[in-house]
Amino acid sequence: MRKLTDIRDQPRAPKSLRLGLALVATLTLFLALAASAQAATYSFTKVADSTRDNFNPFRFTCASINNRGDIAFKAGRTSADGLNSFDGIYRVNANGTLTTIVEDPERKRFGFIGNFPSMNDLGDVSFAVNLAKNDGQAILLGNVGKLTTIATTKKEFNFFGFDTSVNNSREVAFKAELDPQFDFAEGLFSGSGSKITTHYLSSSDASLDGQPARFGGNDSRPSINNLGQIAFDETVQPNFNAGIFIGRQGSFRTISAPETDRQVREPTLNDAGTAAFETSFFDENGQFVTAIVTGNGGALTTVVDTNGPFGFFGFRPPSLNNNGDVAFVGIPDDFQSTGIFVGPDPVADRVIATGETLDGATVTNLSFCEEGLNDAGQLAFIAELADPDSFDPRTAVFRATPAQ
Numbered sequence: 180m181r182k183l184t185d186i187r188d189q190p191r192a193p194k195s196l197r198l199g200l201a202l203v204a205t206l207t208l209f210l211a212l213a214a215s216a217q218a219a220t221y222s223f224t225k226v227a228d229s230t231r232d233n234f235n236p237f238r239f240t241c242a243s244i245n246n247r248g249d250i251a252f253k254a255g256r257t258s259a260d261g262l263n264s265f266d267g268i269y270r271v272n273a274n275g276t277l278t279t280i281v282e283d284p285e286r287k288r289f290g291f292i293g294n295f296p297s298m299n300d301l302g303d304v305s306f307a308v309n310l311a312k313n314d315g316q317a318i319l320l321g322n323v324g325k326l327t328t329i330a331t332t333k334k335e336f337n338f339f340g341f342d343t344s345v346n347n348s349r350e351v352a353f354k355a356e357l358d359p360q361f362d363f364a365e366g367l368f369s370g371s372g373s374k375i376t377t378h379y380l381s382s383s384d385a386s387l388d389g390q391p392a393r394f395g396g397n398d399s400r401p402s403i404n405n406l407g408q409i410a411f412d413e414t415v416q417p418n419f420n421a422g423i424f425i426g427r428q429g430s431f432r433t434i435s436a437p438e439t440d441r442q443v444r445e446p447t448l449n450d451a452g453t454a455a456f457e458t459s460f461f462d463e464n465g466q467f468v469t470a471i472v473t474g475n476g477g478a479l480t481t482v483v484d485t486n487g488p489f490g491f492f493g494f495r496p497p498s499l500n501n502n503g504d505v506a507f508v509g510i511p512d513d514f515q516s517t518g519i520f521v522g523p524d525p526v527a528d529r530v531i532a533t534g535e536t537l538d539g540a541t542v543t544n545l546s547f548c549e550e551g552l553n554d555a556g557q558l559a560f561i562a563e564l565a566d567p568d569s570f571d572p573r574t575a576v577f578r579a580t581p582a583q
Contacts, residue, residue: 218529219521220582221558225538226250226271227576233257235264236563236574240294241495243304243550244559244578248273251280251298252561252576253306258284266292268306268321271576280304280321286311293341295400295495297351297550305329305345307353318343318353320372327372330355335375337363342400342445344409352403354411356396365396367411369403369427378409378427386430387415395419400496402448402549410434410448412456423456423474434474447499447549451475455482455499457492471497471507483523488512498552506530506552508545519547519560519579530558530579538575540564556581 227250229236238255245251251270258265266289267282280296283289291309298304305320315332316339329351330336340354352369357380364382368375379385381396395414402410410425420437423446434454435443446456453475462468469492470484482497482505483489493508510517511525518525518532533542544563551559558579566573 218526221530221579222582223531223537224578224580225575226275226578227252227254227269227277228538229254229574230571232277234574236572238264238266239546239561239574239576241296241546241548241550242559242561242576243296243298243548244553244557245298245300245302246553246555247300247302248553248555248557248578249298249302250559250576250578251296251302251304252559253292253294253296256282256284268292268296268304270298270302270304272302278302278323281306281319281326283311293343295342295548297343297345299345299347299349301347301349303345303349305343305351307339307341307343318351318370320345320349320351329353329370329372330368330375335361340398340400344401344403346403346407347405348407350403350407352401352409354398354401356398365398366394367401367409369409376428379429379431387424388431388433392416399445400549402446402454404448404450404452406450406452408448408452410446410454412443412445423454425452425454425476432476434476435472435479445496445549447496449499449501449503451501451503453499453503455497455505457496462486471505473499473503473505483507483509483520487523488525489523490514493517493547495547496549498547498549498558500552500554500556502554502556504552504556506547506558508547517545519545519551519558521552521556521558531560531562531577537562537577538564540566540573 235255240253242252255264255266268280270278289308293307296304296306317331318329320327337356337358343353345351349371356365364380366380367378384391393416414421422437423435424431441460444457446454455473459469471482472479489509490512491510497507506521509520516532519530520528522528542562546561564573
């Protein structure tokens with residue numbers, strides 16, 4: 180029979196040795212905790228650079244990434260006269276080649292190109308434009324050497340909300356106001372180039388959770404998934420409180436119910452029907468809180484809020500992939516930096532932040548938008564950079580890939 184030995188029966192080590200062992204154990208624990216608090220590990224690939232690729236460093240806006248790893252973005256270039264500039268939509272393919280989706284150096288076709296291109300997994304990019312010579316507006320879908328007109332104000336529309344969303348079926352969702360002959364009704368629409376589908380109008384009732392309801396109408400960005408479901412923020416008449424809803428062609432359900440004391444911003448939607456969005460409200464202690472949440476019709480799940488170590492979030496919606504992962508721009512409570520994060524811990528979940536070094540330069544500003552995260556966990560973002568040996572401004576587009 181084996182004898183169980185009590186540790187108290189063992190001879191004790193000298194006090195100096197015991198103190199040394201305790202110190203080693205404490206140091207080991209400290210190092211383990213420090214390692215767990217390190218920022219998430221990513222490798223960064225520069226895909227476009229204002230200096231290298233002849234872009235205007237002040238004309239970059241948003242970047243979108245698809246599941247192939249292609250990145251679409253809006254940027255500007257300087258005209259041949261050296262004085263003026265023109266904008267374009269570009270796509271850097273996963274293999275590093277640069278494709279021009281649209282640009283108009285002589286401004287013969289477009290007066291303004293929308294800031295927030297949406298891209299599907301096929302590399303199709305949707306965006307809105309003001310046409311040249313005050314000829315109205317259009318929603319376009321572009322790929323290599325081809326532009327498809329989805330809708331224009333030359334027909335039934337008066338103007339468009341300029342933020343669009345496209346899915347893998349090449350269906351583009353957008354909001355718009357109809358011409359005066361249709362009483363300026365606002366609504367949600369989609370199309371792929373052949374016909375326009377009307378999903379709701381502010382002038383008529385829709386079905387919301389099985390009951391008649393009428394939306395107020397606005398120009399915010401909708402989000403369409405690969406099943407054709409469309410998520411959007413809207414006010415509901417007669418009180419005009421705002422909520423988040425999902426559906427299509429007149430039949431919708433509630434993601435976040437309209438409340439008098441809650442504000443919501445436009446959502447992003449994944450293929451599971453889950454939406455991510457930013458919301459603001461007063462909590463039970465009377466504290467004003469801003470939170471990034473997800474929901475699919477039940478209770479909302481808080482990803483991060485300003486009750487924790489963050490003081491503010493970015494001006495664009497959070498990005499949501501089909502795995503349920505969320506990425507967002509955040510400013511920690513000390514307001515000393517701005518970063519891109521993939522969770523509520525400002526250190527462990529940090530991807531990149533201002534003040535850090537990237538491509539041999541210091542990051543001074545970051546732009547990250549609602550289609551900046553793909554299903555592989557890769558992120559696309561735009562960084563303004565301060566080179567140590569140059570006073571010339573530089574801006575670059577990056578792909579961040581998580582360590583395996």
